[in-house]
Amino acid sequence: MIVSRRAWREAAIYLTSAIAVVLLWWLFVRLTGVKEYLLPGPDKVLSNMWEQCATLLDETAVTAWETVLGFIVSVIIAMPMAVLMTESRAAYSFGYPLVVGLQTVPKIAVAPLLVVVLGFGILPKVIVVVLVAFFPIVVNAIVGFRTVDPDMHNLGRILGFGRVKFFMRISLPQALPSIFAGLKVAMTLALIGAIVAEFVGADKGLGYLLLSASARMDSTLSFSALIALTLLGLALYAAVALLEWLVVPWRRETDTEVRGSQ
């Protein structure tokens, strides 16, 4: 696998800025002498993470599972809906305003209600995740499917493509970059959804850990949970980005944009 020089340079820049933030954090704690329960230093947090390693991993796994499960369910519901709304004019004019309208509802606010109705299990968490992750997937997929050059339609007709063939050979692949843009947004939202659902009612997961640590004024543990949460978010996002890299090879960044001209 060839990773371009540019990718290495970008990775180096990210790493440098992350180290700089930690360093500033450490300097701030050192110089101001702020109380540990208000802001623990990075050294304290890291040693706490090491001690609490097993707990953190367990809770991270719980949250990760809720997020991924909800994300997959969102894709399973959203993609067929997007296809339907692209192919059927009636479905589009009926469904699209509904989708856009529903998107403005603060879905996070539904979470407490779901706990009342469905209890403390995994189901309400998955539902909240689906509620927030579903919309960017549908909207981006529809936009991707619908932005086909009119001459592309003419080409398809002159090649004798029917609707199914045109969709499979042309609409779908050309929508993939847009679909993945939606999936990346959806994945970040999915994690937020899972955490909020855990805030509202849970006995495990990073959201639960975060909430109980705050309640005990254990700031060090809160920060440990936050860092675990950040790393989980990065990993989930990277997983989608990797999938995109594999599925959409023609949009990969290359060092040489134009190989030659003639």
Added chain:
Amino acid sequence: MTDELYTPGTASIMLDGVSLRYAGRTSVEALRNVSLTVESGHFVSILGPSGCGKSTILSLVAGLRMPSAGRVLRNNETIQGPVTSAGMVFQKPVLLEWRSALGNVMLSAEAHGMPRDEGERRARDLLLSVGLAGFENAYPRELSGGMQQRVAICRALVHEPDMLLMDEPFAALDAITRDQLAVDLGRIFLKRRASVLFVTHSIPEAIFLSDKVVVMTGRPGTVSKIIDIDLPRPRSLHIRRSPAFGEYESQILRLFEEAGLLHDESGGQGGAAGPV
């Protein structure tokens, strides 16, 4: 090349009193009583200003649109729907960005049910013949505009179409690339002799490539005159400096002046001053 194995079939095209109205809130008449023929194996250009319905004629011949009145015939039979045996080139390359140059050419071979290795062999031959050897695996975005349009031309040719329909295919290219592609197209045409219907707004381009130029004026589009171009083939770009070429140019210029599309106050008499 494999030309000796293959004798291309060519189609004749005939438009007989064709009119087209776009239905809508304000119905617009795009074409009025257009008649023209493309004899089998001939290169015919449709020349005219923007908005005179040139491209509309092409979509009628491709069977992508039906006339409001009159008949569009292919080999003396009325066209009922998309003519899949045709090859079409658009103003933009409209390549599939996820397929390589080779893959784009092969799309058309696949669509016509050609065996894979046969399609690939033909696609490679065609890319070679337009100077794209070595770029078979390049994605479209890695190619220049001229190279992309060459790929599009190969795609239109790979299934050995009986007619080639080209809708201002060089309009978006720079002048030098444009000349090069015109020369290449002339060479390809000599080799294959498919019937070609070529839409352009460039007078020299139309004369250089064609056996016959259909001059159109517009709104609604009507045929102003059909001019036979009697210049020997193969034609080099230098033929544009010949007296005969200049004569054709001023003849067409006069047609546009008479139609009120061009105003030249100096009323100049000698030929080759037309816009390129």
